Amino acid sequence: MSAPFLSQAFKENAVDALANVELQRALGHVERGFIQKRQKAVDALPEFDALRHEARAIKDHTLSHLDLYLEAFEGKARQAGAEVHWAETAADAREAVLSICRRVGAKTVTKGKSMISEEIGLNAFLEKSEIKPIETDLGEYIIQLRGEPPSHIIAPAVHVNRDQVEADFRRVHTHLDPKRDLADPVSLLSEARATLRDMFLAADVGITGANFLVAETGSSVIVTNEGNGDLTQILPRVHIVLASIEKVVPTLEDVSTLLRVLARSATGQELSVYTTFSTGRRRPGDEDGPEETHVILLDNGRSEMLANEFREMLRCIRCGACMNHCPIYHAIGGHAYGATYVGPMGAVLAPGLFGLENTANLPNASTFCGRCESVCPVEIPLPKLMRHWREREYERHLKPAAERNGLRIWAFLARRPKLYRLATRIGLKALHPFGRRRGRFSSLPLAGGWTGHRDMPAPAKTSFIDQWKARS
Amino acid sequence: MSPENTEHTTASKPRVGLFATCLVDLFRPQVGFAAIKLIEASGCCVEVPENQTCCGQPAYNSGDRSDAAAIAKQVIAIFEDYDYVVVPSGSCAAMIARHYPELFDDAYWARRAMALSAKTYELTAFLYDVMGVRDVEAAFAGNVTYHDACSGLRELNVRDQPRELLKTVDGLAFTELKDADVCCGFGGTFCVKYPEISNAIVTKKTAAIAGSEADTLVAGDLGCLMNMAGKLQREGKHVHARHVAEVLAGMADSPAIGEAE
Ligand code: SF4
Numbered sequence: 001m002s003a004p005f006l007s008q009a010f011k012e013n014a015v016d017a018l019a020n021v022e023l024q025r026a027l028g029h030v031e032r033g034f035i036q037k038r039q040k041a042v043d044a045l046p047e048f049d050a051l052r053h054e055a056r057a058i059k060d061h062t063l064s065h066l067d068l069y070l071e072a073f074e075g076k077a078r079q080a081g082a083e084v085h086w087a088e089t090a091a092d093a094r095e096a097v098l099s100i101c102r103r104v105g106a107k108t109v110t111k112g113k114s115m116i117s118e119e120i121g122l123n124a125f126l127e128k129s130e131i132k133p134i135e136t137d138l139g140e141y142i143i144q145l146r147g148e149p150p151s152h153i154i155a156p157a158v159h160v161n162r163d164q165v166e167a168d169f170r171r172v173h174t175h176l177d178p179k180r181d182l183a184d185p186v187s188l189l190s191e192a193r194a195t196l197r198d199m200f201l202a203a204d205v206g207i208t209g210a211n212f213l214v215a216e217t218g219s220s221v222i223v224t225n226e227g228n229g230d231l232t233q234i235l236p237r238v239h240i241v242l243a244s245i246e247k248v249v250p251t252l253e254d255v256s257t258l259l260r261v262l263a264r265s266a267t268g269q270e271l272s273v274y275t276t277f278s279t280g281r282r283r284p285g286d287e288d289g290p291e292e293t294h295v296i297l298l299d300n301g302r303s304e305m306l307a308n309e310f311r312e313m314l315r316c317i318r319c320g321a322c323m324n325h326c327p328i329y330h331a332i333g334g335h336a337y338g339a340t341y342v343g344p345m346g347a348v349l350a351p352g353l354f355g356l357e358n359t360a361n362l363p364n365a366s367t368f369c370g371r372c373e374s375v376c377p378v379e380i381p382l383p384k385l386m387r388h389w390r391e392r393e394y395e396r397h398l399k400p401a402a403e404r405n406g407l408r409i410w411a412f413l414a415r416r417p418k419l420y421r422l423a424t425r426i427g428l429k430a431l432h433p434f435g436r437r438r439g440r441f442s443s444l445p446l447a448g449g450w451t452g453h454r455d456m457p458a459p460a461k462t463s464f465i466d467q468w469k470a471r472s
Numbered sequence: 473m474s475p476e477n478t479e480h481t482t483a484s485k486p487r488v489g490l491f492a493t494c495l496v497d498l499f500r501p502q503v504g505f506a507a508i509k510l511i512e513a514s515g516c517c518v519e520v521p522e523n524q525t526c527c528g529q530p531a532y533n534s535g536d537r538s539d540a541a542a543i544a545k546q547v548i549a550i551f552e553d554y555d556y557v558v559v560p561s562g563s564c565a566a567m568i569a570r571h572y573p574e575l576f577d578d579a580y581w582a583r584r585a586m587a588l589s590a591k592t593y594e595l596t597a598f599l600y601d602v603m604g605v606r607d608v609e610a611a612f613a614g615n616v617t618y619h620d621a622c623s624g625l626r627e628l629n630v631r632d633q634p635r636e637l638l639k640t641v642d643g644l645a646f647t648e649l650k651d652a653d654v655c656c657g658f659g660g661t662f663c664v665k666y667p668e669i670s671n672a673i674v675t676k677k678t679a680a681i682a683g684s685e686a687d688t689l690v691a692g693d694l695g696c697l698m699n700m701a702g703k704l705q706r707e708g709k710h711v712h713a714r715h716v717a718e719v720l721a722g723m724a725d726s727p728a729i730g731e732a733e
Contacts, residue, residue: 367659
């Protein structure tokens with residue numbers, strides 16, 4: 001049994017991440033770079049907000065007829081010679097990949113960047129089955145060498161710095177001259193290219209994800225900046241597309257609208273460097289293309305989300321803008337979340353895919369500042385959806401007892417104004433003498449979470465309401 | 473003050489219910505008095521219902537919908553007869569104006585929540601947008617910077633109103649804060665549930681504040697202010713923190729937040 005990366009030690013991970021100097025330096029680039037680039041692109045397109053509404057409407061429409069569009073996609077893809085496999089669970093999807101690989105006797109598979117592959121833990125599973133997966137996206141390649149999960153959905157190695165990449169390359173590329181000069185980042189890039197070129201040619205199967213599936217044509221669409229995805233799907237004899245069911249949209253026209261908001265929100269580009277449409281397998285007379293094409297459609301909890309209060313999450317087009325603008329992500333990076341999907345989108349998606357009991361910290365670790373929602377190209381109300389997870393957590397009694405009890409006592413009082421007045425009067429009377437001299441506390445019993453890092457202003461001697469009553 | 477609003481007779485003056493918020497009630501009563509002064513000067517009469525407690529945010533954001541709804545019903549019943557409800561806090565105002573309507577499935581309470589929502593405002597937005605206040609009669613000698621508390625900014629579009637009003641205070645110099653729209657790390661119970669993360673976020677905020685020219689930090693939410701003031705003081709940074717209402721009302725002569733008398 002293979003499973004995706006999942007850690008429940010969110011709080012410990014976060015503390016470690018905050019103390020990790022190299023990570024903190026890398027996160028500084030996210031905080032500045034991505035935000036500025038997106039802002040510039042948005043400022044240059046006055047109709048950007050109108051486009052966001054349109055993008056949202058396309059996804060909402062598709063989601064309310066998802067079964068029809070999936071069937072239409074399946075029909076068209078089959079007509080074009082692709083085989084379509086339905087996978088209800090992560091295990092089903094892994095098995096589908098494995099049985100194709102086994103049937104064609106595959107030893108190596110090249111892979112374009114695919115978050116679904118991460119979600120189902122495909123690499124570890126293939127390795128166990130003695131099939132060698134090779135990531136061809138530079139970022140994915142780097143984290144594969146390091147044995148790490150991605151820390152960002154569009155920039156999987158954003159936590160890694162140049163020196164670390166050099167060290168990894170020297171460690172793994174032992175067939176090369178140990179004295180070679182890798183000081184220039186470009187030399188790292190060419191070394192990766194050269195290494196990967198041989199792999200592309202040796203691979204029996206190429207696996208890619210899909211940014212979109214097009215119902216009217218049966219095509220899958222990927223966007224990349226490196227072109228590695230194209231080689232992955234064209235060179236090997238067999239091409240497998242791994243996609244989750246909410247990736248389908250009705251028409252090519254819809255894809256073009258979504259592409260306009262996707263690239264701008266993700267990297268501030270007008271369009272990614274490569275946008276590749278592939279439809280079915282190689283036809284007689286085609287110069288290249290795979291002899292076999294498979295599309296694996298993964299559900300893995302999504303049908304359930306479609307029917308409940310989390311449906312809006314399925315609009316997500318995986319641009320990464322929400323994490324790029326998230327103060328929590330800026331502070332701790334992606335790995336601390338302990339799940340394939342990170343940042344605000346991960347905080348909503350991960351509990352749906354991997355179980356709330358395994359991911360309960362994620363929707364709680366948010367200040368609800370709302371910056372994610374304000375930049376999301378498909379207007380997903382991420383804070384509201386995180387709150388819905390907290391509601392389920394509360395209903396299912398998953399919250400720690402101390403928090404639950406504290407909340408109960410407070411709510412009990414807040415609902416009884418007379419008692420509340422009395423209790424606060426007593427509280428103020430007790431606290432005021434201690435805080436009066438300095439106007440604040442530097443430590444307070446039961447408030448260590450606050451006073452561990454900052455002073456606590458002293459409360460008033462008499463509450464506002466009591467003072468007001470005394471005056472009037 | 474805008475002249476058309478000062479000419480109301482008492483009978484025709486809008487009746488405003490002040491929702492003071494639990495933090496102002498317990499930690500900083502002068503914000504309540506400053507708010508009253510500002511609302512009255514804008515041409516309204518103000519009442520402070522004494523059975524108010526809290527808006528219910530702690531329950532709502534902790535996933536406890538039933539307590540949140542019970543508290544919301546209480547607030548609705550207390551405040552629904554006023555012409556307006558004004559709140560010196562963006563997040564508590566947003567709780568009432570944006571979230572109360574989402575709390576109820578039954579049409580009867582949903583309708584009452586909607587009605588209250590439509591007349592509930594954050595203080596500076598009420599003064600500027602509803603009452604048309606364009607300048608205040610106040611003086612403040614100091615260089616002030618403003619932090620946009622998240623809920624007010626993103627849920628209620630409170631951005632220009634406090635800045636415009638602050639700029640009319642005599643003697644006040646205004647400095648824009650770098651990343652003013654980025655969260656301060658308070659987040660209600662977040663700051664005690666995830667203290668290290670909250671600390672990392674507020675540390676960036678206090679660095680931006682200390683790096684500005686300002687000697688005074690103002691904001692419209694007491695929770696965020698207590699967080700930032702507490703951090704500034706822990707770090708020994710000499711910037712005073714005050715609620716925007718105190719400065720606008722000319723009532724900024726008492727000790728700043730967390731400072732001794
Ligand atoms: S939730 Fe929105 S902002 Fe975040 S990745 Fe998805 S589409 Fe992008």
